[in-house]
Amino acid sequence: MRKEKSPTFLNPANLLTVNQEIELTITSLSHGGSGVGRFDDFVVFVPFTAPHDVARVQILNLKKNYAEGKLLEIISSSNLRAIPQCSVFGQCGGCQWQNIKYSEQLHQKQLIVEHALSRIAKEDRLEILPIISALNPYHYRNRAQVRAEGSKVGFYQRGSHHLVEFEKCWIVDDKINVEIEKIKLERKNLDEFKTSKIEIFLTEKGEVHRSLNRSHGDKTGFSQVNTSQNLKMQEYICSLLPTPRKVDADNVGSNGNLLDLYCGNGNFSLPLSNQGWRIYGVDNNRNAINAAREKRNDQTFYSVNDCHSELQKLVLRKRKFEAILIDPPRIGVYEAIWPDLAKLGAEQIIYVSCNPATFARDWSRLRNKSSYKLLSVQPFDMFPQTFHVELVAQMSAN
Numbered sequence: 001m002r003k004e005k006s007p008t009f010l011n012p013a014n015l016l017t018v019n020q021e022i023e024l025t026i027t028s029l030s031h032g033g034s035g036v037g038r039f040d041d042f043v044v045f046v047p048f049t050a051p052h053d054v055a056r057v058q059i060l061n062l063k064k065n066y067a068e069g070k071l072l073e074i075i076s077s078s079n080l081r082a083i084p085q086c087s088v089f090g091q092c093g094g095c096q097w098q099n100i101k102y103s104e105q106l107h108q109k110q111l112i113v114e115h116a117l118s119r120i121a122k123e124d125r126l127e128i129l130p131i132i133s134a135l136n137p138y139h140y141r142n143r144a145q146v147r148a149e150g151s152k153v154g155f156y157q158r159g160s161h162h163l164v165e166f167e168k169c170w171i172v173d174d175k176i177n178v179e180i181e182k183i184k185l186e187r188k189n190l191d192e193f194k195t196s197k198i199e200i201f202l203t204e205k206g207e208v209h210r211s212l213n214r215s216h217g218d219k220t221g222f223s224q225v226n227t228s229q230n231l232k233m234q235e236y237i238c239s240l241l242p243t244p245r246k247v248d249a250d251n252v253g254s255n256g257n258l259l260d261l262y263c264g265n266g267n268f269s270l271p272l273s274n275q276g277w278r279i280y281g282v283d284n285n286r287n288a289i290n291a292a293r294e295k296r297n298d299q300t301f302y303s304v305n306d307c308h309s310e311l312q313k314l315v316l317r318k319r320k321f322e323a324i325l326i327d328p329p330r331i332g333v334y335e336a337i338w339p340d341l342a343k344l345g346a347e348q349i350i351y352v353s354c355n356p357a358t359f360a361r362d363w364s365r366l367r368n369k370s371s372y373k374l375l376s377v378q379p380f381d382m383f384p385q386t387f388h389v390e391l392v393a394q395m396s397a398n
């Protein structure tokens with residue numbers, strides 16, 4: 001019988017082959033969660049490793065500029081490791097970093113932001129402010145989506161339809177865990193093949209609600225999952241945009257105009273309007289705007305529209321804004337937005353981002369098309385135990 005040969009995709013330096021086992025020292029963590037080591041300068045990503053681990057790794061995938069490996073054995077364990085609290089850590093995929101001490105998670109997130117800005121936007125001299133940590137690195141999420149198959153309740157493993165059952169989830173609010181226990185009891189003897197998607201969430205008053213077979217945020221659009229960190233972020237943004245005093249041609253003071261692009265349910269619009277801004281919020285999700293309108297005051301105005309289409313309309317109408325807040329999804333902003341945005345005359349732009357790489361790309365595009373300067377970048381840890389990092393950047397027209 002012909003012996004199956006293992007595929008040998010050689011990387012440029014012919015250093016590695018698929019299935020090869022190597023010894024690797026992990027030096028950092030990547031945006032994506034994996035540990036990063038270098039094998040003779042060639043980058044190798046290995047999930048569930050920690051900086052300073054020395055590990056035996058099997059190469060699974062070889063790409064032009066990097067390889068992906070599987071952790072086989074820890075040869076020497078890093079002192080930055082923590083014992084994961086969750087019994088299904090590594091299987092469920094919701095958390096990537098429960099095996100890393102919280103102080104180190106913060107350090108690595110800071111490095112991820114610095115790295116994105118220097119590598120993608122070539123911003124080497126800007127000092128990134130120290131990341132704002134979470135008071136509770138566990139039990140912070142105000143919503144969770146579980147799957148139920150007959151009497152089994154759990155999370156889908158990342159990127160698959162494999163149901164992972166768990167005793168309790170360490171990153172959701174404990175009220176949500178109590179509700180999950182109730183669901184498990186209700187379904188104890190249920191014999192049903194259909195999979196149900198159950199979203200469990202806390203209302204602003206802290207009550208627990210459920211919705212069945214709806215997509216995340218169907219009813220109200222996007223909402224921030226970490227309530228206490230969101231409050232800190234709201235306060236921080238309000239401090240960057242102090243009470244405006246716009247002086248009209250006839251020298252009468254009036255409120256400044258602030259354009260809140262990707263405003264969602266008015267999460268930032270409302271506190272900013274309370275400190276004197278006149279807000280024009282835009283989001284393409286009607287449910288989000290309906291939720292924003294429910295809490296509106298006489299300083300908030302909203303439009304359901306695509307941000308770029310709305311910007312083009314505002315430019316045609318020669319509207320001016322003293323400040324612009326942008327909080328796009330992970331993919332960032334369309335390139336075509338920047339020339340129009342620069343025409344609105346804003347003295348300040350605040351960009352909230354949940355993806356340092358797309359932020360760095362977007363900032364370099366804006367910098368190339370305008371005279372805006374990047375004044376500060378403040379990372380926030382909204383998602384402890386995961387690799388995700390949020391940031392608030394402040395740009396000024398002069």
Ligand SMILES: C[S@@+](CC[C@H](N)C(=O)[O-])C[C@H]1O[C@@H](n2cnc3c(N)ncnc32)[C@H](O)[C@@H]1O
Pocket residue numbers: 221222223224262263264265266267268282283284285288305306307308327328329330
């Ligand atoms: C990261 S969320 C931010 C929401 C809000 N600022 C908050 O803090 O809750 C991004 C928002 O962008 C909206 N969105 C995505 N693509 C859009 C587009 N092309 N035009 C307008 N809104 C869009 C989504 O509906 C979502 O509400």
